Amino acid sequence: MDIFxxxxxxxxxxxxxxxxxxxxxxxxxxxxxxxxxxxxxIAKQKVALPIRLQAYERLALFLERITLAGLIHRVRRKNMxxxxxxLAMLQSIRLEFDHNVAQQxxxxxxxxxxxIGAKEQTLAIVNRVxxxxxxxxxxxxxxxxxxxxxxxxxxxxxxxxxLLFLKSEVKNIF
Numbered sequence: 001m002d003i004f005x006x007x008x009x010x011x012x013x014x015x016x017x018x019x020x021x022x023x024x025x026x027x028x029x030x031x032x033x034x035x036x037x038x039x040x041x042i043a044k045q046k047v048a049l050p051i052r053l054q055a056y057e058r059l060a061l062f063l064e065r066i067t068l069a070g071l072i073h074r075v076r077r078k079n080m081x082x083x084x085x086x087l088a089m090l091q092s093i094r095l096e097f098d099h100n101v102a103q104q105x106x107x108x109x110x111x112x113x114x115x116i117g118a119k120e121q122t123l124a125i126v127n128r129v130x131x132x133x134x135x136x137x138x139x140x141x142x143x144x145x146x147x148x149x150x151x152x153x154x155x156x157x158x159x160x161x162x163l164l165f166l167k168s169e170v171k172n173i174f
Contacts, residue, residue, distance in 0.1 A: 051106060052107070052173070055106035056107065056166060056170050058103050059100060059103050059111070059115055060163060060167075062097070062099075063115070063118060063159045063163045064159070065092075065096050066092075066093050066097075066118065067157070067159045071089050071092060071122075077139075082138060082142035083130070083135075085143070086127070086130035093122055093123055110165070110169075111166060111169050114161065114166070117161075118159045118162040121158035125149060130142065133145065
C-alpha cells in the first residue's frame with residue numbers, strides 16, 4: 001500500500017502538469033491558427049478590395065454610358081435615319097454590356113440583376129420609341145422622343161435605379 005501511495009504522490013502532480021501543459025499548448029495552437037486565418041483574410045482583402053472597387057467603377061461607367069442622353073450624344077451621326085440611330089444605340093448597349101460581363105464575378109448577385117435590368121429596360125425603351133416613329137423619321141425626331149420619354153411616363157430611369165443601388169453597395173463595403 002505504501003508503494004501505491006508513493007506512486008500516487010508522483011503520478012498525480014505529473015498528471016496535473018501534463019493536463020495543464022496540454023491545455024496551454026492546445027490553446028496556443030488554436031490562437032495561432034486563428035491569427036493565421038485572420039492574416040490570410042487581411043491579405044485576401046488587400047488584393048480583392050481594389051479589384052472589387054474597380055469592378056464597381058466599371059459598372060458605374062457602363063450605366064453612365066447607356067443612359068439615353070449619353071448614348072444619343074455618343075452614337076448619333078449627321079446623316080443617320082431614326083432606324084440607323086436605333087440600331088447603333090442597341091449595338092452600343094450590347095457591346096458595352098459584353099465588354100463588362102466579367103464584372104459580375106466581383107459584385108453581389110443583386111447588383112448584377114440591377115445591371116441586367118438596366119440594360120434590358122434601356123433596350124426595351126429604345127425599341128419601344130423606335131417602333132412608335134414613322135418610317136421617314138429623322139435621327140433628331142428619334143432623339144427628341146427618347147429624351148422626352150421619361151417626362152411622359154411614370155417609369156423610373158433604369159440606369160439611375162441601378163446606379164443608386166451600386167452606390168449603396170459600395171458604401172456597405174466600407
